[in-house]
Amino acid sequence: MRPLNELETPNDAAQYARSLIEASPDPLVTISPHGKITDVNLATEQATGKSRSELIGTDFSDYFTEPDKARAGYQQVLREGRVSNYPLTLRHVSASVMDVLYNASVYRDEKGEVVGVFAAARDITERKRAEEKIRYLAAIVESSDDAITGKDLEGVITSWNKGAEKMYGYSASEMIGQSMSLLILPQHLDELSNILQTIRDAQHVDHFETTRQRKDGSLISVSLSISPISDASGTIIGAATVARDITERVRAQQALQQYREHLEELVQERTAQLESANKELEGFAYSVSHDLRVPLRAIDGFSQQVLKRYADKLDDEGRRYLNVVRDNTKKMSQLIDDILAFSRMGRLGMSCADIDMQAMAHAVFEELSPNLADRELSINIQALPLCHGDPSMLHQVWVNLLGNAIKFSRNKTPAQIEVQGHIEGAEAIYSIQDNGAGFDMQYADKLFGVFQRLHGVAEFEGTGIGLAIVKRIITRHGGRVWAQGTVDVGATFYFSLPIQEKKS
Structure with missing residues (x-):
């Protein structure tokens, strides 16, 4: 590339300067001391949706969403000679907009008089979107009741949200720069090294339940979800942790488990009592049935003897009475057999x-x-x-x-x-x-x-x-x-x- 002062004619210099202006991806304009556009490059035409001929001679402030702010910036350039990173929003004829940072300076004639302003606009739309997204995510982090923290690969804390302050009792100024081990019980310190190794291996930790210690020494049950943090080149440089307080849930689970264990103890106790009562009942049934059989056999036997030996001395009604007695002893005997059978069915071993x-x-x-x-x-x-x-x-x-x-x-x-x-x-x-x-x-x-x-x-x-x-x-x-x-x-x-x- 040849220096401008080595060009042979003014026309050559003008063409060379024009080429430089047109090659720029940023919108470039020249403006008269009265605020009128005197020249633009192709990038300006694309940014506004108007041709060069349409733009030249118009007021440069007409192409911004805040014309007064644009004019104020122009006046600042005229007063101070230049302005840097002046934020404006450029408007396209289609109604779309472009966030830009303007950098401008005056240019003078041979006598040193200001004859115009040269201005360049840098498109920062994507940067602003990224910043807004960052602000949005930061607002979520700060408003979350969960403790959201960052740490490097050595376990040193790099960020600490309000949820973490509330959960652990430490302020951000107290914890940033400190080791995460400050929150971990001595018997759980191996968790930190294991987690950091998992992060170095580009793995995630999902819903890991453990115990942490607050500033006041009290313990809190937490569920941790941890993800690697990478830099622009993809190198893992740390970890982001979301910790949720599950103390009440753990307490409820422990209470439920204790209640279940208590119920199991009660069931075992009642079962033992029932088994004991059943054994007593079975023994009683056997004893009663045995004791009842003796008099029944006697009743049946003597009734049979009376019928055999004294039948001729009994009338029909007397013989009927004795037969009724014998029939009922048989029914009673069958009832005793059935009671014993019912009792046995509850305690006999099964051979399937x-x-x-x-x-x-x-x-x-x-x-x-x-x-x-x-x-x-x-x-x-x-x-x-x-x-x-x-x-x-x-x-x-x-x-x-x-x-x-x-x-x-x-x-x-x-x-x-x-x-x-x-x-x-x-x-x-x-x-x-x-x-x-x-x-x-x-x-x-x-x-x-x-x-x-x-x-x-x-x-x-x-x-x-x-x-x-x-x-x-x-x-x-x-x-x-x-x-x-x-x-x-x-x-x-x-x-x-x-x-x-x-x-x-």
């Missing part, structure tokens, strides 16, 4: 195996069939899902449920029993349906209780314990029992068993 429920249902019906010689009864046992359970216990379930279906349908001709089963979700569900006496659904919740009967003894014999035994067995297997019925139409009893997962 895979069971063909259809085969078991057929086998039980065959066991009950000898008493059905004079009955017109049909039974349909459909394909039933296999199950896993205690065979002897589930055999008792079928005995009780099929026995009930047979018993309560004896007044129907023909009596019909339908046995079905299917898989539903994680359960195998079985049903036994009859067309017998049925029951009123408003009493359905009483069916499976001990000594609960919906029919009189004179109508249908029984002790009222059979369904309670069924419920206890099925419950021990993790299943459910329920029933549906209609008076004089029939009843359907259901029980479910969990499906055993097959091991691969």
Whole structure:
């Protein structure tokens, strides 16, 4: 590039200067002492949306959003000879704007008289946007209740917001330049070195829960989220930490855990008490049943002897009385057997195996069939899902449920029993349906209780314990029992068993 003073003619110099002006990416203008534009470069045309011919001769202040401020800046140049970084906003004909910093100086003629002003505008729109974004982010940081801090890779604090002042009790002036270890308990100091190494490895720390110490010595539970900070070249130079106070949440969790532990202790205590009471009850039931059997056997035995030895001395009414006594001793004996069976079902160990429920249902019906010689009864046992359970216990379930279906349908001709089963979700569900006496659904919740009967003894014999035994067995297997019925139409009893997962 040739110096201006080496150019051969004034015209050469003018063309050279013009080339320099046009090559500038910044808007450049020359202005007369009266504020009129005398020349512009291409960048000015682009910034205003007007051509050079349109701009020359117009007042330069017309192209700013604040004309008075522009004129004041121009007057300052005339007074002081120059102005630097004067902020203005340039307006385009499309109504868009450009934030600029103006730098201007006067130029003089050979006599030293001011003949105009040379001004250059530097576009700072992007810089202002960046500054506004920084101010916005800074406002968020300062208004946050979370402690937002910065530190270098040695753990020295570089920034400290108001949330941090409130949370930890230290002011920014107290903490900036101090080590983050000031907040960390001695037994947790390894956390800082681990976190800094994570940051050096360009990794983030998300929701790390720990304890920090306030200025007054009190402890605070915090959740830390930490991210690396990089410089313009991408080199990691520090870390930004957001700490949230979770003290109340931690206290609530601790209180909840203590409450759970207390509940578990209560449950264990109550369970132990219940097990003890059950053992006492089982012992009592066994003892009472044993003690009751002795006089029952005596009553039955002596009644039988009276009938054998003194039958000829008794009239028909006397013999009937003795038979009534014997029948009731048998009923009492059956009741004692049922009570013992119910008690045993709650304490017997279970020996489980895979069971063909259809085969078991057929086998039980065959066991009950000898008493059905004079009955017109049909039974349909459909394909039933296999199950896993205690065979002897589930055999008792079928005995009780099929026995009930047979018993309560004896007044129907023909009596019909339908046995079905299917898989539903994680359960195998079985049903036994009859067309017998049925029951009123408003009493359905009483069916499976001990000594609960919906029919009189004179109508249908029984002790009222059979369904309670069924419920206890099925419950021990993790299943459910329920029933549906209609008076004089029939009843359907259901029980479910969990499906055993097959091991691969």
